[in-house]
Amino acid sequence: MTNLYVDLSVLQTVPSSNINRDDTGAPKTALYGGVTRARVSSQSWKKAVRDVFKQDHVSAGKRTKQAANLLATELKNLDATLDDETVQAKVAEVFKLAGIKVDKKKDNETGALLLVSRGQIAKLAQYAIDNEELDKKEIKKVLKGDQSLDLALFGRMVADNPELNVDASAQVAHAISTHEVVPEYDYFTALDDEQPEDNAGAAMLGTIDFNSATLYRYANVNLNELAHNLNVTDAIKGTADFIKDFLLSMPTGKQNTFANKTLPSYVMVTIRQDTPVNLVSAFENPVVSHSGYVAPSVTRLEGEYQRTQAYVDEPVANFVLGKADSQIGTTVAKLSDLLDQVTAKLSEVMQDEDTND
Structure with missing residues (x-):
């Protein structure tokens, strides 16, 4: 059976936030391209996806x-x-x-x-x-x-009995900012509503670390492995469910403090038959801008996609949401259109595979 992969590249800007903390309580970071980047771990975002699965009544385990x-x-x-x-x-x-x-x-x-x-x-x-x-x-x-879909996607390791292991059919990268970030902190105080008028002191004070960033997020799905874990029909539907909830989910760290729930600014879904391709190299040289990071990040990402075409086969299909004048692939206007077209293309390819077999 021919390999079939779905690449998912996403640009999403997040304001002041601390959605994924390290052991000191500060937002996680990574050193990439010689500068400090904001980072959100893959484990954190997979947990967020699983939570949205449950809200959307998608098959999710415990x-x-x-x-x-x-x-x-x-x-x-x-x-x-x-x-x-x-x-x-x-x-x-x-x-x-x-x-x-x-x-x-x-x-x-x-x-x-x-x-x-x-x-x-x-x-x-x-x-x-x-x-x-x-x-x-x-x-x-x-x-x-x-x-369940999350088990089929993210796999399972059972140290006591490896025979019960399930190979993951999806890979999720750590999200990193397309640019350098400077860690910041908020100094806060809280007053006691019942304190005497002659007491001007705070009842509580502290600090919260945060940053803001335009994140590059990447994931891929191996359709054949997902079909092995489920079946062809459920694998196609499950891929669409994963795309939707990967795009709409966000880790909830300090959500009540920062109200940082945003939506992606740009999405590229590429269906390939040779190998998955993470396009993070577009940002190894950090984006520098004084008028926002999204637009130059989109330009960098599409440029990296074009550059990598010298190394890989022509994709089966490529869909772009968030840039109406994109010159690569098929542009779509809404998330629902994206999911419909991806589902249709996957069904077509998988049906051709069955016919050839």
């Missing part, structure tokens, strides 16, 4: 140490006559055969976070009720099937 207790709850929901001792015995046997250790001293917690879909928990419970003797291979089959 990443938790409480998987054994989720199974216990599901067993009781399926058969209310089961007593606690029987439930705990079945749960213990399922996880033992799955090769996942649980700590009875810590309320049956797993040693590490485990991403499981609701369908997997439901099928495990049904299997445990329907069968007196449980089979290791069947349990593994359940835990590898019925994957």
Whole structure:
């Protein structure tokens, strides 16, 4: 089967904010091109995407140490006559055969976070009720099937039993600013509403670190791997769901303090058959501007796309949202148009693959 990748390049400007903090409470940064850049970790943005999946009723699993207790709850929901001792015995046997250790001293917690879909928990419970003797291979089959979209996209690593690992079909880069940033901080005070009039002092004071930036965000999806984890139809729909929620999500660090929820200024979606391409090299030489960073960043990004064409095959399709006069690919006016056209093109390519097979 021919490779099929979807590249997603996004420019998004964020005002004063601290959406992803380091261990000191300051916004994360990276040194790139010899200067300090604002940075938002891939893990942080993937968590934001998973949260929006849940809001949009997209299939999303649970990443938790409480998987054994989720199974216990599901067993009781399926058969209310089961007593606690029987439930705990079945749960213990399922996880033992799955090769996942649980700590009875810590309320049956797993040693590490485990991403499981609701369908997997439901099928495990049904299997445990329907069968007196449980089979290791069947349990593994359940835990590898019925994957939620976030599990199929971002994968799963199970240190206790690598056989349950799921290869990720999506890669998400750390977002970095297209330009140098200078860290800033806000000195704040708070007054006690009930303090005496002759007391002019603050009841609380402190500082909050922040920066503002135009971010370059990048992600890609391997359609064949996603189809392997799900199926072709769900992979195509899941890719559209991921694009939408990747664009509309934002990590919530200090959101109430800065109200920094913005939307992308520019989006490029490229469908390729040879290799994914991160266009961050467009900004290795930091953008310098005194009249905003978005416009020169768009010019740099499109220029880098043109430069990389000397190294890669002609893409299957390229769609641009946010620049009506773009000379690369097909321009679209709305996000809904972008999603429709990407879905149509992916369906066409995947159908051609089936026909050729």
